[in-house]
Amino acid sequence: MTDPKSNGRKTDGTFAPGNALGGRTKGSRHKITLAIEEMLEGEHEKLTRKAIDMALEGDGPALRLCLDRLAPPRKDSPISMELPTVKSAEDTVAASSAVLAAMSAGEITPDEAGRVMALLTAHRSIIEVGDLERRLAALETKQ
Numbered sequence: 001m002t003d004p005k006s007n008g009r010k011t012d013g014t015f016a017p018g019n020a021l022g023g024r025t026k027g028s029r030h031k032i033t034l035a036i037e038e039m040l041e042g043e044h045e046k047l048t049r050k051a052i053d054m055a056l057e058g059d060g061p062a063l064r065l066c067l068d069r070l071a072p073p074r075k076d077s078p079i080s081m082e083l084p085t086v087k088s089a090e091d092t093v094a095a096s097s098a099v100l101a102a103m104s105a106g107e108i109t110p111d112e113a114g115r116v117m118a119l120l121t122a123h124r125s126i127i128e129v130g131d132l133e134r135r136l137a138a139l140e141t142k143q
Contacts, residue, residue, distance in 0.1 A: 079112050089131070092124040 009015055040047070054062035081102045084094045096117060103113040 079108050079116075081108060081116075083116075086120065086123055087127070089124050089127050092120050092127075095120050 051062050051065055055066045081098070083098050084091060086092055086095050099108075099113050099116050099120070102108045103110055108116070
């Protein structure tokens with residue numbers, strides 16, 4: 001086997017990361033993808049019309065395809081719950097208690113509670129950094 005440094009491969013024969021000698025160049029398209037696109041050239045409108053016609057005739061997969069393009073499934077949905085105002089790190093304790101109470105009451109799911117708790121944790125960190133900056137600035141002005 002030739003030296004990996006000269007042929008751009010690792011010792012196991014696979015291409016080394018960032019190797020410009022092997023594989024497709026960044027942004028290049030696979031030959032099969034290019035061949036399919038060439039075959040479909042000029043047929044987009046006909047294929048779309050056929051999918052719509054099949055959907056209107058009751059073909060389930062075609063209907064799903066069309067509807068997914070019109071109204072893609074939502075990744076998540078908004079939740080509504082009362083939270084106290086969070087202006088200090090201590091306020092996050094009351095807010096997290098409200099989240100836990102809402103989850104316990106079945107008003108929000110555990111997944112939703114987890115996401116809200118993550119937001120509260122991030123918000124608390126931002127508040128703490130702001131508090132530290134203010135305290136540091138106050139100390140610097142006293143000196």
